[in-house]
Amino acid sequence: VTQPYSLATIGMAESKAERATAKAKYAWKEVLALLKENEGTGAKTEKSTKGALPLHFAAKCQAPFEEAKRLVTELLRLHPGGAKEMSRHGDLPLFLAASSQAPLEVVEALLEKYPDGAKTDAKHQKLPIHMAAEKQAPLAVVKLLIKQHPDGVRQWTHYGKGKLAK
Numbered sequence: 636v637t638q639p640y641s642l643a644t645i646g647m648a649e650s651k652a653e654r655a656t657a658k659a660k661y662a663w664k665e666v667l668a669l670l671k672e673n674e675g676t677g678a679k680t681e682k683s684t685k686g687a688l689p690l691h692f693a694a695k696c697q698a699p700f701e702e703a704k705r706l707v708t709e710l711l712r713l714h715p716g717g718a719k720e721m722s723r724h725g726d727l728p729l730f731l732a733a734s735s736q737a738p739l740e741v742v743e744a745l746l747e748k749y750p751d752g753a754k755t756d757a758k759h760q761k762l763p764i765h766m767a768a769e770k771q772a773p774l775a776v777v778k779l780l781i782k783q784h785p786d787g788v789r790q791w792t793h794y795g796k797g798k799l800a801k
Contacts, residue, residue, distance in 0.1 A: 686723020690714065694728035694745065695735040704740045707732075711748050718748035730757040734766035739775040746783055753783035762787045 682688055690710045696703070707728075711718060721727055729745045729752035731737075746752060753763055764780040764787040766772075781788060 682720075682723070687726075688714070688717050688720055688722075688728075690717040690720075690728045691722050691726065691731055694737060694741065695731035703738055704744070707741045707744050711744055715748050718745050718752060726757050727752050727755055727763075729753065729763050730755075730761075730766060733763035733772055733776065733780065734770045736770060736772050737776070739773060739779065742776050742779060746779070750783060753780055753787065762790060764788060 688710075690707070693703070693706045693710055696706075718728055722731075727745075727749070729742065729749065732741050732745055756762060757766070761769075762780075762784065764777065764784065767777050767780055
């Protein structure tokens with residue numbers, strides 16, 4: 636049985652890993668609440684103190700499938716250019732989604748707004764396909780990223796790791 640996450644369950648988590656999981660699973664609710672609370676204030680296009688848009692947080696949060704899809708789709712509708720914006724740490728929303736095991740529909744929505752995101756290196760000079768493979772993203776996501784940028788599987792990362800094929 637999946638435990639419902641709330642601020643109370645985050646506080647009750649015993650280990651750092653449990654707290655991190657609880658926060659990730661709860662974050663999507665916070666993003667939606669903040670957007671509703673700040674409707675019309677520019678909150679969807681302003682970066683946080685961490686240098687990230689709401690879309691960056693949404694791309695990496697582990698919301699239930701329908702909620703993740705709805706949240707990312709709504710944020711892209713409100714700010715389509717957000718798919719091209721890097722966080723202060725050099726991450727596109729696509730990179731965060733690929734490294735967070737996001738559902739296929741989330742990755743599709745991000746690629747629809749910024750197809751070249753699949754070819755863009757992130758902070759560690761890895762491509763989204765490298766992170767998707769490294770973090771065991773759903774197979775459909777890996778296939779989509781390969782289809783979008785086939786040469787990415789032969790591209791080396793900054794660390795000499797990440798080449799997925801000869």
